[in-house]
Amino acid sequence: MNDVTADSAIARPATLDKLADAGSHKKTTRIQERNRQRILTAALSVFSTAGYRGATIDRIAQAAGMSKPNLLYYFKTKQAIYIAVLELTLDSWLEPMTRLDASGDPIEELWCYIEEKLELSRQHPQASKLFANEILHGAPNIEGYLKTSLKQLVEEKAGVIRHWMSAGKIADIDQVHLIFMIWATTQHYADFDVQTEILAPGERDERFDTAKSTLRTIFMLGIKPR
Amino acid sequence: MNDVTADSAIARPATLDKLADAGSHKKTTRIQERNRQRILTAALSVFSTAGYRGATIDRIAQAAGMSKPNLLYYFKTKQAIYIAVLELTLDSWLEPMTRLDASGDPIEELWCYIEEKLELSRQHPQASKLFANEILHGAPNIEGYLKTSLKQLVEEKAGVIRHWMSAGKIADIDQVHLIFMIWATTQHYADFDVQTEILAPGERDERFDTAKSTLRTIFMLGIKPR
DNA sequence: CTAATTTCTGACCAAATGGTCAAGAATTTA
DNA sequence: TAAATTCTTGACCATTTGGTCAGAAATTAG
Numbered sequence: 001m002n003d004v005t006a007d008s009a010i011a012r013p014a015t016l017d018k019l020a021d022a023g024s025h026k027k028t029t030r031i032q033e034r035n036r037q038r039i040l041t042a043a044l045s046v047f048s049t050a051g052y053r054g055a056t057i058d059r060i061a062q063a064a065g066m067s068k069p070n071l072l073y074y075f076k077t078k079q080a081i082y083i084a085v086l087e088l089t090l091d092s093w094l095e096p097m098t099r100l101d102a103s104g105d106p107i108e109e110l111w112c113y114i115e116e117k118l119e120l121s122r123q124h125p126q127a128s129k130l131f132a133n134e135i136l137h138g139a140p141n142i143e144g145y146l147k148t149s150l151k152q153l154v155e156e157k158a159g160v161i162r163h164w165m166s167a168g169k170i171a172d173i174d175q176v177h178l179i180f181m182i183w184a185t186t187q188h189y190a191d192f193d194v195q196t197e198i199l200a201p202g203e204r205d206e207r208f209d210t211a212k213s214t215l216r217t218i219f220m221l222g223i224k225p226r
Numbered sequence: 227m228n229d230v231t232a233d234s235a236i237a238r239p240a241t242l243d244k245l246a247d248a249g250s251h252k253k254t255t256r257i258q259e260r261n262r263q264r265i266l267t268a269a270l271s272v273f274s275t276a277g278y279r280g281a282t283i284d285r286i287a288q289a290a291g292m293s294k295p296n297l298l299y300y301f302k303t304k305q306a307i308y309i310a311v312l313e314l315t316l317d318s319w320l321e322p323m324t325r326l327d328a329s330g331d332p333i334e335e336l337w338c339y340i341e342e343k344l345e346l347s348r349q350h351p352q353a354s355k356l357f358a359n360e361i362l363h364g365a366p367n368i369e370g371y372l373k374t375s376l377k378q379l380v381e382e383k384a385g386v387i388r389h390w391m392s393a394g395k396i397a398d399i400d401q402v403h404l405i406f407m408i409w410a411t412t413q414h415y416a417d418f419d420v421q422t423e424i425l426a427p428g429e430r431d432e433r434f435d436t437a438k439s440t441l442r443t444i445f446m447l448g449i450k451p452r
Numbered sequence: 453c454t455a456a457t458t459t460c461t462g463a464c465c466a467a468a469t470g471g472t473c474a475a476g477a478a479t480t481t482a
Numbered sequence: 483t484a485a486a487t488t489c490t491t492g493a494c495c496a497t498t499t500g501g502t503c504a505g506a507a508a509t510t511a512g
Contacts (some may be wrong), residue, residue: 031479031489049365053279056469070490078460078470132417136355137277139420146424154425171447176426176441184414187406191358192410194365198372199380202400214403221231221452222395222444257459257509283500295502304500426473 027113036074043085047071086134086141089127091101093120094150097179100157103131106164110223114182114215121190122208128190155177170223178223185215264290269311274352277359278308295353312360315353319346320376323405326383332390336449340408340441347416348434353415380405382408395451404449411441 042063046055062073074080096116100109121128131142139146148204158175165172189196189211200207254262268289272281283304287297301307322342326335347354357368365372384401391398414420415437426433 007331029480029488034445035489049363051277051279053277054363057471058469067491068470069492072471073489076471082326084360092290121332132358135418135421136358136362137275137280143420151425171443173443174426174436174440177437178444180414180422180437181411181440181444183411184418188406190409194369195361195372196406198369199377200400200406210400211403211406214400214407217397217399218404218407218444218448221450222448226447243497255458255509261459282498284498293461295462298501299459302501 022088027192032074035064035066035070038066039071039074040085040088043081044089044126044130047082047085048129050134053139055082057081083141083214088129090145091140093124093127093131094153095159096120097153099159102163106161106169107220107224110182111220112159113214114219115187115212117182117186118189118208118215121186121188122205125190125193128187130151132187132191168225171225173223176225182219215216236289237371253432258300261290261292261296265297265300265307266311266314269307270315270356273308273311274355274359276314278363281308282353283307300392301335309367311356315350315356319352319353319357320379322346323383325380325438328386328389332387333446333450336387336396336408337442337446341409341438341443344415344434344441347412347414347418348431351416351419354413358413358417396452397451399449408445 033141039060042065043055043060046060046063050059055078056073058068059080061068064071070079075084099116100113108126124163134140134142154176158179161170161178164170165175187207195208197204265286265436268279268291272286272289272323281304282292285292286307290297295321301310307422322339325342326339360366380402384405387396387401387404391394391401401434415434422433423430426436
């Protein structure tokens with residue numbers, strides 16, 4: 001019996017493996033390109049709604065329009081598909097943060113970041129759910145990434161925010177926890193969309209617009225220097 | 227093949243079933259009392275970390291210190307255990323909101339609510355994760371509850387907040403989305419604890435204290451009337 | 453103490469699922 | 483066109499897992 005406890009693909013890989021045909025010298029054919037893409041798209045859809053354990057290779061194959069053995073011809077294991085999808089979406093999910101610019105106007109920079117994060121939740125809720133699931137279950141597959149790349153990025157941007165603070169441009173609060181607040185409030189609309197739909201009925205876009213104006217009011221007032 | 231899509235116990239039960247020995251006329255023995263309790267505790271632990279699909283009856287039984295068939299003597303199905311745990315924790319999880327008092331001081335009332343929610347995340351992270359998982363996967367088991375009891379409660383309290391607003395006691399923002407913000411920011415520390423541990427290292431209590439002071443600053447400044 | 457009832461367990465079953473494989477179909481290359 | 487390579491699939495296997503059951507063990511009732 002395995003020692004794996006949670007809804008995870010594997011116990012503790014230190015880092016994400018590069019699954020792209022990195023070392024391989026074989027050229028990738030057009031069929032490969034197309035099918036891998038189909039699989040990844042299908043996998044994102046299935047994993048994000050069903051979680052790792054809840055997803056079955058059969059479902060993913062079906063969603064990708066191919067047979068299970070055929071899918072396994074492109075990705076050897078279920079875990080390999082999962083890791084590939086995580087990899088594929090991680091960068092774009094974190095990208096807005098990299099654009100926090102120390103030389104810009106603090107209030108404007110932060111609002112821009114919040115807005116972009118909310119926009120990501122609006123347009124790519126599946127990515128958000130994928131990560132939410134992963135982290136909720138202990139982040140066994142991206143633990144290494146969190147501890148290295150993400151930590152470094154967060155430390156860098158926390159430094160930027162701290163700089164703004166000591167210049168008296170924004171209120172004095174913990175920088176990392178401010179980032180947590182931004183993540184929590186924006187991703188909430190993707191991860192818990194079922195709940196927000198029920199409790200704040202109406203058109204989806206309308207809901208996101210109201211969310212945006214609420215976030216603007218509170219964050220902008222909340223971080224303004226006194 | 228079943229039609230169930232996500233990591234869910236069942237497709238769409240309108241409401242949570244009362245699983246307590248409601249209709250039964252048999253008395254509950256002491257052994258029953260003890261073992262049911264053990265099972266529910268174990269189940270909360272396992273379900274919250276592994277999700278519904280990731281949890282196995284065997285693991286729950288093991289955590290409860292009994293054999294699988296014995297556990298199934300007390301709860302007929304895995305789903306029955308899951309629903310029972312959800313039921314057991316739902317009320318206490320939502321209870322702080324019921325205490326939002328229209329006659330109290332708005333700022334103080336709201337801060338009190340935020341503080342209590344954060345405290346719940348600190349002391350009962352498992353409950354938070356259980357719900358996060360459930361809602362993330364479409365809330366198939368508590369959909370009915372969300373649409374009735376929770377919706378009613380939220381509407382009532384949104385009314386209270388609206389009242390404060392029209393009296394000019396707090397800033398003019400969407401009430402329901404303010405509630406979302408409070409949920410998102412406080413539950414974040416339970417649901418994504420792995421991430422917060424990595425990015426904001428140090429003692430757990432210290433982290434929660436810093437979170438609290440950050441939330442206080444932003445929320446209190448953010449909702450203050452201009 | 454004996455009988456009735458409750459509690460508990462090992463053995464077992466059926467379905468679901470991750471993964472394999474030999475061989476056929478399609479495509480590319482020479 | 484023929485050979486080589488890539489792509490695809492039905493059939494199959496092993497493991498996991500939710501759940502059953504007959505009966506043993508313990509507990510309670512008379």
